[in-house]
Amino acid sequence: MNTYNIAALAGDGIGPEVMREAVKVLRATEKRFGFKLVITDAPVGWAGIDFAKKALPDITLDICKRSDSILFGSVGLPDRDPTIPKEERPERAALLRLRKEFGLFANLRPVKLPKVLAHACPLARERQGEGIDILVVRELTGGMYFGQPKHTEDLGGGQQRAIDTMVYTTPEIERIAHVAFKAAQLRRKKLTSIDKANVLENGILWREVVTRVGKQYPEVQLDHMFVDNGAMQLVLKPTQFDVMLCENMFGDILSDEAAALGGSLGMLPSASLGATNGSRTFGFYEPAGGTAPDIAGKDLANPIAQILSAALMLRHSFGLNEAAAAIESAVEHAIESGLRTGDIFSPNEPNVRRVGTRVMGDAIAAVV
Numbered sequence: 001m002n003t004y005n006i007a008a009l010a011g012d013g014i015g016p017e018v019m020r021e022a023v024k025v026l027r028a029t030e031k032r033f034g035f036k037l038v039i040t041d042a043p044v045g046w047a048g049i050d051f052a053k054k055a056l057p058d059i060t061l062d063i064c065k066r067s068d069s070i071l072f073g074s075v076g077l078p079d080r081d082p083t084i085p086k087e088e089r090p091e092r093a094a095l096l097r098l099r100k101e102f103g104l105f106a107n108l109r110p111v112k113l114p115k116v117l118a119h120a121c122p123l124a125r126e127r128q129g130e131g132i133d134i135l136v137v138r139e140l141t142g143g144m145y146f147g148q149p150k151h152t153e154d155l156g157g158g159q160q161r162a163i164d165t166m167v168y169t170t171p172e173i174e175r176i177a178h179v180a181f182k183a184a185q186l187r188r189k190k191l192t193s194i195d196k197a198n199v200l201e202n203g204i205l206w207r208e209v210v211t212r213v214g215k216q217y218p219e220v221q222l223d224h225m226f227v228d229n230g231a232m233q234l235v236l237k238p239t240q241f242d243v244m245l246c247e248n249m250f251g252d253i254l255s256d257e258a259a260a261l262g263g264s265l266g267m268l269p270s271a272s273l274g275a276t277n278g279s280r281t282f283g284f285y286e287p288a289g290g291t292a293p294d295i296a297g298k299d300l301a302n303p304i305a306q307i308l309s310a311a312l313m314l315r316h317s318f319g320l321n322e323a324a325a326a327i328e329s330a331v332e333h334a335i336e337s338g339l340r341t342g343d344i345f346s347p348n349e350p351n352v353r354r355v356g357t358r359v360m361g362d363a364i365a366a367v368v
C-alpha cells in the first residue's frame with residue numbers, strides 16, 4: 001500500500017478548526033481509495049511560541065523535513081504579534097522560513113466560483129457564465145522581488161534613487177512553465193502565459209521559453225497575453241481563462257485579483273511546490289486566508305479552503321488525482337445541496353442552510 005507522510009501544521013486562530021475538518025476528509029479518502037496517510041501534527045506560529053518559544057520549533061522543522069508534504073493552516077495573531085520583535089513574528093519566522101527552506105518556486109492558486117455562489121462574486125452575473133474556474137500559476141522565487149542590484153542610493157541634495165531588478169534565467173522559466181503545462185493537462189488544457197513582451201527584455205525571454213516548452217505539450221492550447229490586458233480580461237471575461245502562467249510580481253497581483261472573484265477567502269486553497277523526486281513533489285499547502293481571529297473558536301470558519309488545499313496536496317504532491325477529484329466534487333456537492341458557512345451565506349438565497357465549520361466538514365467527508 002502506498003504511504004504518504006504529511007506534516008500537519010495547524011497554527012493559530014481558525015487554523016486548528018479548519019485543519020481538523022481537512023484531516024477528517026483526508027481520512028475519508030484514505031478509506032475509499034486504499035492508500036495510507038501518516039499525518040503528524042506539529043506546532044507552529046503562536047502555538048509554536050507557546051510550546052517552545054519559537055514560531056517554528058526545531059521539532060516542527062524536523063517533522064517537515066521527514067515528511068513528503070506540509071499541510072499548513074495559518075499563523076499570526078494581530079493582538080500578540082506586536083509584542084515580539086518583527087523577525088520572531090510567526091509569518092516571518094515560520095511561514096517565510098518554511099518557503100525558503102523547501103525551495104518552493106511554484107505557487108498555484110485555483111479560484112473556483114460555482115454558479116450557485118454567484119451572489120458572493122463582485123462581478124455581474126452575466127460576466128460569470130457557467131461559473132469561474134481559473135488556476136493562477138505564479139513563479140515564486142525569481143523576478144523583481146529577488147533580482148540584484150536591489151537597494152536605495154543617496155543622490156545628494158536630499159534626493160534618492162531606488163533600484164529593483166527584474167531577472168529571469170531560461171531554467172527558471174522552463175521549470176515554472178512545465179508546472180503550468182502539467183496543471184493544464186489535468187484541467188481544460190488551455191494555458192494563457194502572461195508577460196510584458198512589448199516593453200521588457202524579461203517578457204521577450206519569457207514568451208520565447210514558454211513557447212518552446214509548450215511544444216512538449218501539444219494537447220495544451222497556448223496563448224500569450226500582456227499583463228495589463230490580463231488584468232482587464234479577468235474582470236471583463238474571466239471565463240476565458242483556464243490556467244494563467246505568470247512571473248512573480250505579475251502573479252502576485254493577478255492572483256489576488258482573481259481571488260476576489262472567488263467570493264470568499266474561506267473558499268480559496270493554494271499550493272506552493274518545490275522540487276520533484278520521482279513521482280513525488282514536495283509541496284506546501286495552505287488556505288489563502290489568515291487566522292481570522294474575529295471568528296476563531298466559534299465554529300464559524302469555512303473549512304473549504306483548507307479541505308481544497310488537502311485535495312491539491314493529493315494531486316500535486318502524490319499524484320492521487322482521483323482522490324483529489326473526489327474531494328473537489330464532494331465540496332461542490334455540499335455547496336449545491338445548500339450548505340453555507342456564514343461567509344458564503346445570503347439570506348436572499350432560497351433553500352440554503354447556514355451551518356458551522358464542523359457540519360460543513362462532516363458533510364464533505366460523508367460524500368467522499
Ligand code: NAD
Pocket residue numbers: 014018073074075076077078081091095265266267286288289290291292293294295300301302303305343
Ligand atoms: P484573515 O484572512 O485572517 O481575515 C480576513 C477576513 O476574512 C476576516 O473577516 C475573516 O473572518 C475572513 N476569513 C478568513 N478566512 C476565513 C474562513 N476560512 N472562513 C470564513 N471567513 C474567513 O486576514 P487578517 O484579518 O488580515 O489577518 C489575521 C491574522 O492572520 C494576522 O495576524 C495576519 O498576519 C495573519 N495572516 C496569516 C496568513 C498565513 O498564515 N498564511 C495569511 C494572511 C494573514
